[in-house]
Amino acid sequence: MVTVLSPRPDLWTLDPDLLHLNHGSYGAVPRRTQELLAALRAETEANPMRWFRSVAERLTAGRLELASFLRTDPAGFALVSNASAGVTAALATVPIPPGSRIVLTNHAYGAVRYAAERFARANQAEVVMVDVPLEADDDSVLATLEAALDDRTAALVVDQISSATAMVFPIRRIADLCRSRGIPSIVDGAHAPALLDAPAEDGADFWTGNFHKWPAAPRATAGFVVAEKWRTATLPLIVSWSEHDERLPERFDQQGTADYAPWIAAPESLRVLAELEWPRRRSELSAMIDEGARVVAKAxxxxVAEVAHPAATMRLVELPFDGIPSPEAGEAFKTKVSRDLKAEITLTAFDTRVFVRLSAHAYNSPQDYRRLAELLPTLL
Structure with missing residues (x-):
């Protein structure tokens, strides 16, 4: 008989009176990691001078653990505040000549699109959005992107797991395609750590991903992986005392009087994942979110949206909205769900469709999705 792992809400401090169904946005930090984070901040305030003398050594130790978790070369792995910061640093590194094109897909995260637009404006370039259907398989995705690349392409920025659609892209094949065309590839892997094994090993020029989502690390903790050919040229967004350090990771470590406690505490969340038997649990969560999404959709x-390669622990349930609501209306609806239904969800939109993007983590149970299915129709 196969034993199913039990939900572990006891490892978190989440309000038990709420349904927490949106881990994919801001994550949730385990109790143990919170306690370590608080202790580190208390140590900082007890003697700031001593704390900042110790930061470099502690950052190195934590960074090496995070690089090992991703199975990536630690010499090319730096810490940044979030995936948007990683994408921005990558765009600041690649040459963007006047008249060139930065290529994205219509799955791109909004802040990443804004970053591409900023660099395009600054360099008299343009942003090209490529339409990739939700149901596109890997071959179709590759063919669509290949058709969009030309000798004017300065960079391709592509999701590994898209935020809006929870779709997994064939990054290794995309990186190989870009390399064959001499085009830098920038991978937004915001959701990839802990959902994909070794997500930064796929050969892109730049990869970035958040540890505050599925690894459940403190927020403002993300990784930035840079291929060897770009490491000398890649600089942090803030000019500080490490400006002339020849080593990429250390160049990003020292950013003035920042709060380094989240980066130092982050490996504790990886140990929580290990104790949760994460690879096995992730598989069970995938089956649970499949069934949970079907229950909510029926209600x-x-x-449930037909996504060719859905992320392990996220699913899209279409909502019967007449058109896409304005950002203000969407926020008002989520606030109403939180207030009236005691449930935290998020909405995403793609083409003309609106979805609830459901998430699952170790604190969730099947009952969470059954309860949402009972409640949500009362607001529609």
Missing amino acids: VGTS
Whole structure:
């Protein structure tokens, strides 16, 4: 008989009176990591001078653990505040000549698109958005992107797991394609750590991913992986005392009087994942979110989105909205769900469709999705 792992909400401090169904946005930090984070901050305030003398050594130790978790070369692995910061640093590194093109897909995260637009404006370049259907398989994705690349392409920025659609892209094949065309590839892997094994090993020129999502590390903790050919040219967004350090990771470590406690505490969350038997649990969560999404979709009279390669622990349930709500209306709806239904969800939109993007982590149970299915139709 196969034993199913039990939910472990006891490892978190989440409000038990709420349904927490949106781990994919801000994550949730385990109790143990919170306690370590608080102790590190208390140590900082007890003697700031001593704390900052110790930061470099502690950062190195923590960074090496995080690089090992990703199975990536530690010499090319730096810490940044979030994936948006990593994408921005990559765009600041690659040459963007006047008249060139920065290529993205229509799955791109909004802040990443804004970053591409900023660098395009500054360099008299343009942003090209490539339409990739939700149901596109890997071959179709590759063919669509290949058709969009030309000798004017300065860089391709592509999701590994898209935020809006929870779709997994064939990054290794995309990176190989870009390399064959001499085009820098920048991978937004915001959701990839702990959802994909070795997500930074796929050969892109730049990869960045958040540890505050599925690894459940403190927020403002993300990784930035740079291929060897770009390491000398890649600089942090803030000019500080490490400006002339020849080593990429250390160049990003020292950013003035920042709060380094989240980066130092982050490996504790990896140990929590290990104790949760994460690879096995991730597989069970995938089956649970499949069933949970079907239950919610049936309750609201719609369907679960057909995504060719969905992320392990995220699913899209279409909502019966007449058109895409404005950002203000979308936020108002989420606030109403939180207030009236005691549930935390998020909405995403793609083409003309609106979805609830459901998440699952170790604190969730099947009952969470059954409860949402009972409640959500009352607001539609």
